[in-house]
Amino acid sequence: MAGVRRRTKYRKNTVKSVEDEFPVPGENEMIVRVTASRGDNIFEIEIPEGESELALLPTKFRKLVWIRRGMFLIVSCSTGNFITASGRDGRVRFMIEHILLAEQENFLRKSKHWPAKFSATSESEREDAAATSSASKTAARTEEEEDDDDMAGVFKNTNRAGAYDSDLSESSEASDDDE
Numbered sequence: 001m002a003g004v005r006r007r008t009k010y011r012k013n014t015v016k017s018v019e020d021e022f023p024v025p026g027e028n029e030m031i032v033r034v035t036a037s038r039g040d041n042i043f044e045i046e047i048p049e050g051e052s053e054l055a056l057l058p059t060k061f062r063k064l065v066w067i068r069r070g071m072f073l074i075v076s077c078s079t080g081n082f083i084t085a086s087g088r089d090g091r092v093r094f095m096i097e098h099i100l101l102a103e104q105e106n107f108l109r110k111s112k113h114w115p116a117k118f119s120a121t122s123e124s125e126r127e128d129a130a131a132t133s134s135a136s137k138t139a140a141r142t143e144e145e146e147d148d149d150d151m152a153g154v155f156k157n158t159n160r161a162g163a164y165d166s167d168l169s170e171s172s173e174a175s176d177d178d179e
Contacts, residue, residue, distance in 0.1 A: 022107045023098040048115035055094035074098040
């Protein structure tokens with residue numbers, strides 16, 4: 001297993017750079033929005049001019065950072081075309097340089113590097129998402145506060161919500177029987 005230590009350090013540093021750096025678009029770079037995944041690490045993006053193009057995810061990000069529809073990226077424009085993994089040439093014109101997380105997105109909005117086309121639509125989408133998520137969070141909090149007062153510091157697996165509920169109900173029934 002030669003090189004395992006090197007690979008884990010590389011992965012850790014790559015993820016750390018994605019999470020902690022605050023990149024600014026440079027020359028021949030622009031901020032774009034992901035509209036769809038096309039497979040083979042190729043993403044359909046919407047550029048600020050409104051056109052739909054294809055962008056390639058570099059090898060250093062593969063299986064480390066996941067890109068979802070609606071996320072924002074910084075891509076570099078090529079004068080030529082990138083060759084994809086399948087050997088096709090001519091369709092992909094952009095290479096993903098940085099993946100923008102929420103903090104980085106807010107930083108770019110405040111520093112005036114954000115395209116005007118994305119500022120109006122993304123703010124309205126955020127407000128809608130915030131309103132729906134806050135309503136669902138308050139309803140979920142009241143249910144969780146009733147059930148999880150004694151397990152405040154324990155991580156809750158949301159994939160197994162039923163398992164926690166049944167354990168708590170059994171323990172409360174047992175305590176009722178004891179009294």
